[in-house]
Amino acid sequence: MAELAQEVIAVIGGTGAEGSGLAWRWARAGLQVIVGSRSAERGQAAADELNQRLGRLAVRGADNLGASQMASIIVLSVPYESQSAILESIRPAVAGKVVVTLVAPLLGEKKGRYTPPPGGSAALEAQAQLGSDATVVAAFQNVGAHHLIDADHAIECDVLVCGDARNDRAIAVALAAAAGLRGVHAGVLANAAVAEGMTAVLVAINAAYKVRGAGIRITGLPAGELP
């Protein structure tokens, strides 16, 4: 598993429910986390709140570009509609870094209807936009934000990790483990469309069975920690 202790993780859009839930879990696991927001003030306010929950000063706040500059790993947790503009704003700071995107567009008139974005998937669009500057890996598309915020709730959901290089996927697999989740190598970045689409499917399943937190598990894998 990739070693994360030396890494600095910027959570772009870290004031949202999913981003702050993950930031909190990672900080609790001892990782170095910076919460990024459009304004440095809001980033700092979110960091203050997480530090209060943690009971120590562990999380920093910054604007998205500043957070990206300080980080070695960039986690993109923004609405699909803002993705392109926010990527453009942090682009000067992403060269040579891995961008782990959590973005799952729900474009259908009904959120439970899978509607692929023009570029095939949000992750492929992000990679196309960043070009060879940075490497995009998709992960965490199917984990409900309310699960992440909940302190010691065991989350019944695997994290599909899609990316073209195994070493880069390993970073997201390690990030999943640090958040208390099982990351699963799920193939190339083109497969992110499936993980993104699964979010719409889970919305449909939640509606069909009147539940709130449907998730997915991969079966048939070796028990325990994956190789």
Add this chain to the structure above:
Amino acid sequence: MAELAQEVIAVIGGTGAEGSGLAWRWARAGLQVIVGSRSAERGQAAADELNQRLGRLAVRGADNLGASQMASIIVLSVPYESQSAILESIRPAVAGKVVVTLVAPLLGEKKGRYTPPPGGSAALEAQAQLGSDATVVAAFQNVGAHHLIDADHAIECDVLVCGDARNDRAIAVALAAAAGLRGVHAGVLANAAVAEGMTAVLVAINAAYKVRGAGIRITGLPAGELP
């Protein structure tokens, strides 16, 4: 759950591993099954083989059109490359019927890379081709054929069922139950792209972990039989 005892199920492409595995499981559960093939002789030969395994005369064989004519439910278990031609050949017999498609195209140069077909998914292409003649429901995309053939193997995989009307999906949910699987209402037919893509993801996962039978489970649902 939809009642299947009065139905006659034609498995088009029933000589393949997945089709014959399901035909065998359904016949074993007491359902009326016809195995369809391009030639009536091959359909009958496949039926004979299944009857021998079952120890009784339960399955009939026919050519694909004949099987479709005799059936009230049509199960499409053919290679994606043959889908359009075979649908055209059975089209005179599908009016007013539900067509449950198992087709999961693996179009990437590598089978573990999700590559959507031109129409978005094989299921949407089937529905577009049949128009309002018949109703297409997608199911069983993620169940490995070798699991189906294996007699009493408990299959660790849910069946995502996608279709525009709940009543039509209920038929595929009941077919899953008759085969010893849990069918899950997974939203509209547009969501079949996700189920089809998941097949490529499972191929990638099998390769990454050197396993043969990765599958998916939906978590967060009520225990036991689903409503």
